[in-house]
Amino acid sequence: MKIDIITLFPKYFTGPLGQSMMRKAAESGAVDFNVHDLRKWGIGKRRTVDGIPYGGGAGMVMRPEPLFKAFTELQSPGMHRIYLTPQGKRFEQPDAERLAKHKHLILLAGHYEGIDNRVRERHIDEELSIGDYVLTGGELPALMVIDALVRHVPGVLGDERSGKEETFSEALNGGLEYPHYTRPEIFKDPQTKRELKVPDVLLTGHHADIEKWRKEQSGKVTKIRRPDLG
Numbered sequence: 528m529k530i531d532i533i534t535l536f537p538k539y540f541t542g543p544l545g546q547s548m549m550r551k552a553a554e555s556g557a558v559d560f561n562v563h564d565l566r567k568w569g570i571g572k573r574r575t576v577d578g579i580p581y582g583g584g585a586g587m588v589m590r591p592e593p594l595f596k597a598f599t600e601l602q603s604p605g606m607h608r609i610y611l612t613p614q615g616k617r618f619e620q621p622d623a624e625r626l627a628k629h630k631h632l633i634l635l636a637g638h639y640e641g642i643d644n645r646v647r648e649r650h651i652d653e654e655l656s657i658g659d660y661v662l663t664g665g666e667l668p669a670l671m672v673i674d675a676l677v678r679h680v681p682g683v684l685g686d687e688r689s690g691k692e693e694t695f696s697e698a699l700n701g702g703l704e705y706p707h708y709t710r711p712e713i714f715k716d717p718q719t720k721r722e723l724k725v726p727d728v729l730l731t732g733h734h735a736d737i738e739k740w741r742k743e744q745s746g747k748v749t750k751i752r753r754p755d756l757g
């Protein structure tokens with residue numbers, strides 16, 4: 528999968544795309560990330576990318592010329608173009624799974640008051656919001672969308688199971704994940720001196736019982752913390 532990102536702040540992406548799963552996704556060849564500085568297509572010597580809004584009002588608007596050039600240069604037959612904006616549809620787990628199936632994504636991180644509407648009409652396939660709050664730009668939202676979808680690109684998650692029985696997955700009826708434990712079996716709280724034990728069922732090695740316990744736990748925590756998911 529190829530992912531192009533159009534941004535005014537390319538450095539935003541160096542850290543996150545160079546770590547952990549996203550770095551592995553790139554190194555393995557599963558995902559080809561390309562970060563583009565919009566100023567590359569800016570107007571004139573000063574590489575202008577914004578202008579004052581017609582009709583007046585506060586703030587600046589991203590001009591159409593650089594964006595039309597960017598989309599024309601990056602286009603491909605299998606592309607899907609996403610604009611990150613608080614006015615978009617709320618991004619959810621099914622969107623991450625759906626987007627992971629595309630061959631080529633182009634993400635536009637917006638800034639200022641937004642983009643000239645002619646860009647939206649001509650070059651955007653989908654608008655996404657990561658939640659009902661306004662950030663300074665679309666860079667973090669773009670990274671969040673990329674992070675969530677990259678996990679679903681085949682070959683990116685090492686253990687294929689870890690993507691199946693996770694929070695929001697079908698295997699857990701769209702609920703929250705069950706609690707996890709690791710060694711030691713008995714841990715002494717240094718402050719209270721109490722012994723904190725791993726639930727017995729997890730130590731039995733009895734897979735059916737463990738599965739049953741996990742589903743029950745998932746149901747319980749979902750009901751308490753996210754009744755809206757039930």
Ligand code: ADE
Pocket residue numbers: 611612613637655656657658659660661662663664665668
């Ligand atoms: N840009 C600014 N705020 C945003 C949000 N909540 N979602 C997507 N893009 C944004």
